[in-house]
Structures are given as structure tokens and as C-alpha cells.
Amino acid sequence: MQDNKMPKVQVRHLTKKFGDLLVLNDISFDVHAGEFLCIVGPTGCGKTTFLNSLTKLYEPTAGEILLDGQPVDLKKQSIAYIFQEYSTMPWLTVEENVGFGLDIKGVPKEKARVLVDEYLEIVGLTKYRKYYPDQLSASMLQRVVIARAFATQPDLLLMDEPYGQLDIQLRYRLEDELISLWQRTGTTVIFITHNIEEAVYLGERILVLTNKPTSIKQAIDNSLPRPRNIASPDFVKLRNEVTDLIKWW
Numbered sequence: 273m274q275d276n277k278m279p280k281v282q283v284r285h286l287t288k289k290f291g292d293l294l295v296l297n298d299i300s301f302d303v304h305a306g307e308f309l310c311i312v313g314p315t316g317c318g319k320t321t322f323l324n325s326l327t328k329l330y331e332p333t334a335g336e337i338l339l340d341g342q343p344v345d346l347k348k349q350s351i352a353y354i355f356q357e358y359s360t361m362p363w364l365t366v367e368e369n370v371g372f373g374l375d376i377k378g379v380p381k382e383k384a385r386v387l388v389d390e391y392l393e394i395v396g397l398t399k400y401r402k403y404y405p406d407q408l409s410a411s412m413l414q415r416v417v418i419a420r421a422f423a424t425q426p427d428l429l430l431m432d433e434p435y436g437q438l439d440i441q442l443r444y445r446l447e448d449e450l451i452s453l454w455q456r457t458g459t460t461v462i463f464i465t466h467n468i469e470e471a472v473y474l475g476e477r478i479l480v481l482t483n484k485p486t487s488i489k490q491a492i493d494n495s496l497p498r499p500r501n502i503a504s505p506d507f508v509k510l511r512n513e514v515t516d517l518i519k520w521w
């Protein structure tokens with residue numbers, strides 16, 4: 273049986289060097305099951321290196337990352353990854369794109385069909401299930417990617433600046449949809465962004481990173497009630513606190 277108190281992710285003394293370049297410098301933190309954690313840090317501080325260490329693309333120079341108390345093993349544990357570039361497959365329809373991760377995981381066809389239907393419905397794409405990516409708008413493409421990630425019911429969802437290129441209105445809408453999916457599914461999410469307002473809008477906790485060699489400058493709890501209002505005095509106060517911590521300029 274799973275220990276409910278055990279953190280979902282345990283990062284212990286994670287250090288990563290490329291040759292002589294020290295990028296991640298002895299980083300330790302936990303992510304709780306079902307938490308939405310935002311990480312903000314300056315350009316080039318090693319956010320992608322951190323995610324690549326989580327997904328085992330890079331071996332840490334020192335330290336370790338545990339998922340559910342075990343060293344990450346992608347054969348047994350699933351990590352979904354959403355980044356800025358739309359990673360839809362142009363030769364597959366919307367429903368095939370959403371089902372792709374389930375196929376890879378070997379989910380039986382009937383169960384996969386039910387999950388695809390459910391997640392298409394949640395993101396409002398049921399009507400477009402037979403469309404191909406080049407027939408969709410930017411927001412619809414992003415919804416396909418989100419539906420595909422959540423449908424696999426991952427142990428952990430990593431998001432790397434997914435809305436960095438989108439216009440602001442669309443970003444707000446997609447952020448709200450993301451929060452409602454997260455609340456509905458209880459998925460553990462690590463969300464990386466340069467955007468302080470986005471981090472305060474989304475995160476239950478915000479890790480602020482330093483410049484390279486990167487360590488954690490501060491972890492800030494964010495218990496602002498949802499839905500959050502970016503113009504409310506409490507929101508602005510917290511956003512200013514995070515901004516003050518980040519003297520990148």
C-alpha cells in the first residue's frame with residue numbers, strides 16, 4: 273500500500289555539471305502527491321536540465337530523484353511532459369493523438385477508448401475528434417496535448433513553459449482549464465515558467481531559483497483561494513514578494 277505521507281517526488285542533493293560548468297548545485301526539495309508546484313528561474317539557470325534529469329535523459333553528477341520513494345524507472349512509472357512546441361503528430365487525428373500515450377503504455381483498447389472519449393469531452397474537442405492537427409487553432413492544439421497528457425493518468429506531469437508563445441487572453445483561458453483538470457484528476461504537476469504572474473496564478477507553492485550555479489533561493493507557499501484574481505490586493509502582494517526575490521536584472 274502506498275504511504276500517503278510519502279512525497280511524490282523527492283529531490284535529494286541534485287547536482288549536475290557539464291564538464292567544468294556547474295549548473296545545478298545541491299538542490300533538495302519534495303513535491304507532495306497532488307501538488308501543483310511552480311518553478312521560476314532566470315534564463316539558462318538549468319530548468320530544462322532539471323526536467324531532463326527527472327526524465328532520465330541526463331544522469332545527475334551527484335544526488336538523486338525519487339518518485340514514490342523509488343529511483344525513477346520509466347518502465348514502471350509514467351511521466352508526461354508538455355513543452356512549448358506543440359507536440360501533436362500531424363499524421364494522426366485528434367482522437368488518435370489523444371490516445372497515443374495510452375497506446376504506448378499498452379492500455380487495453382476498450383479502456384483506452386473510454387479514456388479518450390472522456391478527455392476529449394473534458395477539453396471540448398469531441399466534435400473535432402476526426403480532424404487533423406493542421407485543421408486546428410493554437411488553442412485546440414494545446415488542448416489536444418493537454419488531453420493526451422492527462423489521459424495517461426501519469427504519476428507526474430511536467431510542464432516546461434507550455435504557454436510561453438501564446439497571446440495573453442488565450443493563456444488565461446488555458447491556465448483556467450489546466451487548473452480545473454488538475455483539480456479534477458489530482459495529478460501531481462511541476463510547472464516551469466519565467467512568468468511570475470503565471471506562477472502565482474497557478475502554483476500552490478513556488479520555488480524561486482537563483483542564477484547559475486543554481487540552487488533554491490526560496491520556496492513560497494501560495495494559499496490564495498481559487499479562482500484567483502490577478503488584480504486582488506493579496507495576489508498583487510504575493511506577486512510583488514516573488515518579484516522582489518528575483519533580482520535577475
Ligand SMILES: Nc1ncnc2c1ncn2[C@@H]1O[C@H](COP(=O)(O)OP(=O)(O)OP(=O)(O)O)[C@@H](O)[C@H]1O
Pocket residue numbers: 290295313314315316317318319320321322
Ligand atoms: N547537454 C549539454 N551540454 C553542455 N551544456 C549544457 C547541456 N545542456 C545544458 N547545458 C548548459 O546548462 C545551462 C542550463 O541550461 P538549461 O537549458 O537547462 O537552462 P534553462 O533554465 O532551461 O534555460 P531557458 O530559461 O533558456 O529555458 C546552460 O548554460 C547550458 O548551456
